[in-house]
Amino acid sequence: MPKLEKLTDEARAFALASLPDWSAVADPDGIHRTFRFADFTEAFAFMTRVALHAERADHHPEWSNVYNRVTITLTTHDAGGLSERDIALARLIDGIVA
């Protein structure tokens, strides 16, 4: 399982460079991406896939949904910021929508 420590600045920059669709956010310290789908059923189907993966990884998104739009923030509370678990979940989410 990916480590729970907060990423170093170097590791963070390296990871973010490989996740061009995600933006850094400050509060909570993490990364953020918004997804748009054709309608609510597509948005919720996506959320369901993310939910199953998140539960298996025991690492969960902070997210919101308004009709066809899903906004996800990934942060690791126990690490006080962005950790490898967030990066792993971001990659997995990108894989779902790829």
Added chain:
Amino acid sequence: MPKLEKLTDEARAFALASLPDWSAVADPDGIHRTFRFADFTEAFAFMTRVALHAERADHHPEWSNVYNRVTITLTTHDAGGLSERDIALARLIDGIVA
């Protein structure tokens, strides 16, 4: 199907009196409730039930989830505020958690 018009002040007060767990919110004009569950799986199971009902009613919540917590705002954009559809969905959601 419940009407799409914004509720009158009188109808709104009457409806809110029957939904004691919901609070009025101003922006967007609607109602709001936060739910807490044992864990993420229970929270997402609840969201899935709400999603299916919402899709059937063709009226969808604005909602967010952080682990075991789900926050729901109901408003009717096409009516410019709280409508009977929101009240109907709120009752349905209350029924799910009752």
